[in-house]
Amino acid sequence: xxxxxxxxxxxxxxxxxxxxxxxxxxxxxxxxxxxxxxxxxxxxxxxxxxxxxxxxxxxxxxxxxxxxxxxxxxxxxxxxxxxxxxxxxxxxxxxxxxxxxxxxxxxxxxxxxxxxxxxxxxxxxxxxxxxxxxxxxxxxxxxxxxxxxxxxxxxxxxxxxxxxxxxxxxxxxxxxxxxxxxxxxxxxxxxxxxxxxxxxxxxxxxxxxxxxxxxxxxxxxxxxxxxxxxxxxxxxxxxxxxxxxxxxxxxxxxxxxxxxxxxxxxxxxxxxxxxxxxxxxxxxxxxxxxx
Amino acid sequence: xxxxxxxxxxxxxxxxxxxxxxxxxxxxxxxxxxxxxxxxxxxxxxxxxxxxxxxxxxxxxxxxxxxxxxxxxxxxxxxxxxxxxxxxxxxxxxxxxxxxxxxxxxxxxxxxxxxxxxxxxxxxxxxxxxxxxxxxxxxxxxxxxxxxxxxxxxxxxxxxxxxxxxxxxxxxxxxxxxxxxxxxxxxxxxxxxxxxxxxxxxxxxxxxxxxxxxxxxxxxxxxxxxxxxxxxxxxxxxxxxxxxxxxxxxxxxxxxxxxxxxxxxxxxxxxxxxxxxxxxxxxxxxxxxxxxxxxxxxxxxxxxxxxxxxxxxxxxxxxxxxxxxxxxxxxxxxxxxxxxxxxxxxxxxxxxxxxxxxxxxxxxxxxxxxxxxxxxxxxxxxxxxxxxxxxxxxxxxxxxxxxxxxxxxxxxxxxxxxxxxxxxxxxxxxxxxxxxxxxxxxxxxxxxxxxxxxxxxxxxxxxxxxxxxxxxxxxxxxxxxxxxxxxxxxxxxxxxxxxxxxxxxxxxxxxxxxxxxxxxxxxxxxxxxxxxxxxxxxxxxxxxxxxxxxxxxxxxxxxxxxxxxxxxxxxxxxxxxxxxxxxxxxxxxxxxxxxxxxxxxxxxxxxxxxxxxxxxxxxxxxxxxxxxxxxxxxxxxxxxxxxxxxxxxxxxxxxxxxxxxxxxxxxxxxxxxxxxxxxxxxxxxxxxxxxxxxxxx
Numbered sequence: 001x002x003x004x005x006x007x008x009x010x011x012x013x014x015x016x017x018x019x020x021x022x023x024x025x026x027x028x029x030x031x032x033x034x035x036x037x038x039x040x041x042x043x044x045x046x047x048x049x050x051x052x053x054x055x056x057x058x059x060x061x062x063x064x065x066x067x068x069x070x071x072x073x074x075x076x077x078x079x080x081x082x083x084x085x086x087x088x089x090x091x092x093x094x095x096x097x098x099x100x101x102x103x104x105x106x107x108x109x110x111x112x113x114x115x116x117x118x119x120x121x122x123x124x125x126x127x128x129x130x131x132x133x134x135x136x137x138x139x140x141x142x143x144x145x146x147x148x149x150x151x152x153x154x155x156x157x158x159x160x161x162x163x164x165x166x167x168x169x170x171x172x173x174x175x176x177x178x179x180x181x182x183x184x185x186x187x188x189x190x191x192x193x194x195x196x197x198x199x200x201x202x203x204x205x206x207x208x209x210x211x212x213x214x215x216x217x218x219x220x221x222x223x224x225x226x227x228x229x230x231x232x233x234x235x236x237x238x239x240x241x242x243x244x245x246x247x248x249x250x251x252x253x254x255x256x257x258x259x260x261x262x263x264x265x266x267x268x269x270x271x272x273x274x275x276x277x278x279x280x281x282x283x284x285x286x287x288x289x290x291x
Numbered sequence: 292x293x294x295x296x297x298x299x300x301x302x303x304x305x306x307x308x309x310x311x312x313x314x315x316x317x318x319x320x321x322x323x324x325x326x327x328x329x330x331x332x333x334x335x336x337x338x339x340x341x342x343x344x345x346x347x348x349x350x351x352x353x354x355x356x357x358x359x360x361x362x363x364x365x366x367x368x369x370x371x372x373x374x375x376x377x378x379x380x381x382x383x384x385x386x387x388x389x390x391x392x393x394x395x396x397x398x399x400x401x402x403x404x405x406x407x408x409x410x411x412x413x414x415x416x417x418x419x420x421x422x423x424x425x426x427x428x429x430x431x432x433x434x435x436x437x438x439x440x441x442x443x444x445x446x447x448x449x450x451x452x453x454x455x456x457x458x459x460x461x462x463x464x465x466x467x468x469x470x471x472x473x474x475x476x477x478x479x480x481x482x483x484x485x486x487x488x489x490x491x492x493x494x495x496x497x498x499x500x501x502x503x504x505x506x507x508x509x510x511x512x513x514x515x516x517x518x519x520x521x522x523x524x525x526x527x528x529x530x531x532x533x534x535x536x537x538x539x540x541x542x543x544x545x546x547x548x549x550x551x552x553x554x555x556x557x558x559x560x561x562x563x564x565x566x567x568x569x570x571x572x573x574x575x576x577x578x579x580x581x582x583x584x585x586x587x588x589x590x591x592x593x594x595x596x597x598x599x600x601x602x603x604x605x606x607x608x609x610x611x612x613x614x615x616x617x618x619x620x621x622x623x624x625x626x627x628x629x630x631x632x633x634x635x636x637x638x639x640x641x642x643x644x645x646x647x648x649x650x651x652x653x654x655x656x657x658x659x660x661x662x663x664x665x666x667x668x669x670x671x672x673x674x675x676x677x678x679x680x681x682x683x684x685x686x687x688x689x690x691x692x693x694x695x696x697x698x699x700x701x702x703x704x705x706x707x708x709x710x711x712x713x714x715x716x717x718x719x720x721x722x723x724x725x726x727x728x729x730x731x732x733x734x735x736x737x738x739x740x741x742x743x744x745x746x747x748x749x750x751x752x753x754x755x756x757x758x759x760x761x762x763x764x765x766x767x768x769x770x771x772x773x774x775x776x777x778x779x780x781x782x783x784x785x786x787x788x789x790x791x792x793x794x795x796x797x798x799x800x801x802x803x804x805x806x807x808x809x810x811x812x813x814x815x816x817x818x819x820x821x822x823x824x825x826x827x828x829x830x831x832x833x834x835x836x837x838x839x840x841x842x843x844x845x846x847x848x849x850x851x852x853x854x855x856x857x858x859x860x861x862x863x864x865x866x867x868x869x870x871x872x873x874x875x876x877x878x879x880x881x882x883x884x885x886x887x888x889x890x891x892x893x894x895x896x897x898x899x900x901x902x903x904x905x906x907x908x909x910x911x912x913x914x915x916x917x918x919x920x921x922x923x924x925x926x927x928x929x930x931x932x933x934x935x936x937x938x939x940x941x942x943x944x945x946x947x948x949x950x951x952x953x954x955x956x957x958x959x960x961x962x963x964x965x966x967x968x969x970x971x972x973x974x975x976x977x978x979x980x981x982x983x984x985x986x987x988x
Contacts, residue, residue: 070613084440087451090302094480104480108593108603110542111340113305115435126437126448128303133606134573134591142439142449152442173609 033079060249063198085156147273230275313338319427354413477501517548677719849922898942
């Protein structure tokens with residue numbers, strides 16, 4: 001048995017050994033680890049960077065009231081970003097799997113094409129989903145664009161689905177049976193939250209309020225961008241994005257309106273990205289050895 | 292002579308692109324070599340997820356030395372009046388770095404010029420390759436390109452190593468910043484990450500030892516053989532699925548087939564859903580027993596030499612179990628919702644912003660199907676019912692899942708069956724996207740209504756395909772319509788109404804029908820040429836108009852068959868009919884009336900009489916055969932006219948009175964024209980032979 005917390009420890013240990021800064025989750029709701037400024041902003045510009053962190057991700061539409069063994073409203077990603085992408089990044093990634101206790105010679109591993117795109121971030125990349133005995137355990141992406149800006153050098157992003165990987169390692173099919181540690185299961189920790197947030201996302205959320213919030217977050221983000229405060233501005237972009245996801249789960253967004261909402265969020269994200277790149281003082285580029 | 296190996300090692304290339312990129316690379320490099328006068332005697336493709344390249348056998352190791360002529364300015368500039376070399380000539384010699392005394396008069400493209408001859412040393416193969424290979428790689432068409440690392444290079448995936456060997460020697464070249472050497476890599480995880488290739492001939496066997504089968508055909512054969520073998524061992528078979536095999540061939544470097552079990556509780560799912568679920572999600576093949584029923588086994592292709600602990604099998608079975616239970620949940624849920632109730636939900640699914648929702652489409656289809664039904668001898672009420680319900684599954688949970696979108700139609704048909712709809716209605720819903728030959732009349736009706744509606748509507752809003760842009764897959768819709776109209780309309784019951792296709796489309800499409808009819812004609816041409824009919828035969832048939840594709844197809848077959856029996860006759864007839872066409876072209880359309888026909892005996896001269904008699908001898912019989920749709924007999928009879936037609940044109944001046952000055956001659960001329968028109972008219976009931984391109988003469 002490998003508990004989820006032990007797996008996370010192994011992940012941090014491995015990537016710290018590869019020269020990554022171990023960051024902490026960002027304290028706002030988001031749909032993917034990519035939206036953490038630790039990735040979204042750090043991939044921009046010329047400074048080398050390498051970090052790894054756990055990111056809880058909320059996807060209101062995926063909520064199933066704690067009843068579906070595979071789908072949840074909130075899951076955890078382990079995110080690794082390295083800029084520029086090292087030549088042997090695939091080999092390092094495979095070594096990480098070995099370090100978690102997977103004997104690769106006993107399995108079937110394939111890199112299958114899967115290009116990634118986040119319209120709300122003006123971002124896309126090229127890469128694979130990594131399939132281990134038919135289970136997708138990782139998303140592997142070479143970022144090409146973020147915030148509407150072409151990237152150079154190129155960042156590689158490795159996103160492990162922690163629950164998926166943990167289920168695979170323990171040979172279990174139900175997410176709620178994952179051992180979080182020796183005493184508590186994933187169900188103990190998460191099931192009630194899944195139930196309540198599904199109820200909120202699908203039934204209780206007030207769409208009139210949410211749609212007003214969206215407008216307010218958007219205008220606040222714009223105002224802060226005008227003041228040159230691109231970090232808080234980006235926070236409000238994230239809030240707008242999550243609010244959009246709730247409206248979407250509530251079925252309050254028509255097909256035609258959807259594209260417009262996405263464009264509005266993207267404009268904020270692109271604004272923050274441009275401001276970050278133009279910032280007068282170079283970020284205190286932590287000199288991170290790339291191992 | 293030398294053999295050349297090029298292997299470009301990359302991170303995993305998308306399976307759908309591997310082969311195209313490898314072939315493109317091979318074509319470009321051999322093209323460059325041939326242009327330099329260096330042609331290989333044999334070639335072998337390397338195409339696997341982590342490598343593309345090739346081996347070329349028997350290449351000359353250097354170009355021949357040759358003598359070449361350098362041409363300068365024309366003599367008019369290069370020599371003065373006295374015949375001495377001018378300043379221009381001196382300038383030419385200086386620029387070319389030759390002595391003026393070495394210059395001579397040479398033949399230029401437009402007359403005599405100053406020039407000189409020189410010996411050119413042939414370049415070595417290695418030198419040429421060092422330029423040709425990087426240029427070829429840069430020129431490869433990439434459907435999707437990316438950058439990596441410092442972001443200096445663009446390719447399909449990062450290039451990690453390059454092997455370039457001439458026999459046993461490394462060719463000094465670089466691809467995307469990677470210098471070529473002799474170190475390849477074996478299979479990820481199982482093989483060595485450093486495989487020295489001593490010489491070209493060692494490449495394929497050495498890689499196989501490292502679990503890489505670099506030859507895609509060999510991988511494909513291996514997968515097919517193992518699939519057949521393991522399915523047979525289970526007492527079943529795997530239906531041919533070339534598309535899935537192809538995907539797996541380029542997803543694996545050393546594929547092996549593995550048998551897994553399907554939990555028997557899922558065998559109650561309709562096999563279409565079972566197969567689609569495991570195919571789309573997991574790329575599995577479901578093993579079918581007698582009567583096409585699924586056996587509780589799947590076959591999977593893994594990229595590993597073995598499954599020593601059964602972990603792969605267990606993993607795949609686990610995933611398949613959760614996928615199948617999802618599919619079963621959707622299916623059971625959907626089955627309980629009457630299709631008709633889904634109509635309301637179709638109002639929320641946009642077909643196209645300018646064309647409304649799928650509900651609107653369903654309403655149109657219902658009317659179209661009712662109208663088309665008699666052509667197929669289908670019951671109008673059943674056709675209308677099926678048409679109304681055929682899009683309802685788009686609102687079902689199953690079809691809304693990305694992996695099951697391919698089950699559109701099939702899912703609806705299954706629900707219709709389960710909900711007790713008429714079997715013809717259920718079948719029509721099931722197959723209306725792509726009815727196979729043998730589908731029933733209701734199915735043909737609904738399918739044709741759907742395809743024609745799609746075409747009419749998108750043409751109406753100006754979305755006809757242009758060039759390579761066909762976002763609404765209208766070519767496919769048109770090909771589907773053509774297939775039904777051309778091959779399957781024959782299911783029409785005798786006595787069922789048969790109407791002009793052009794009229795029908797004209798009625799539905801209104802003013803915009805002409806481009807659409809042409810578009811259908813193009814698809815018909817595409818289809819028939821693909822079936823092996825010559826382009827000029829297709830032209831000859833299409834030139835008579837597009838009214839009834841089944842009839843056109845029958846005429847095409849007759850033309851093709853009879854022409855092959857008597858190719859020479861058709862060549863001659865075609866020449867003659869081109870003349871007739873040219874003559875008739877200048878005449879007023881209705882300038883000829885049978886009343887202007889002179890009675891027998893008024894023909895002048897033997898040749899004219901002979902044609903008249905020959906025509907009279909076959910006309911009645913040929914007409915009868917034409918009426919009966921026996922185009923072969925008709926054509927065979929008609930082609931006996933060829934000697935008379937030939938002779939007629941040899942001996943007779945048709946336009947003997949072009950100015951119309953002599954009433955007697957005018958009558959004779961009209962008589963000749965009318966005779967030709969009748970002859971041509973008979974042939975035209977099969978095909979316009981003036982479109983035939985002679986093969987022999």
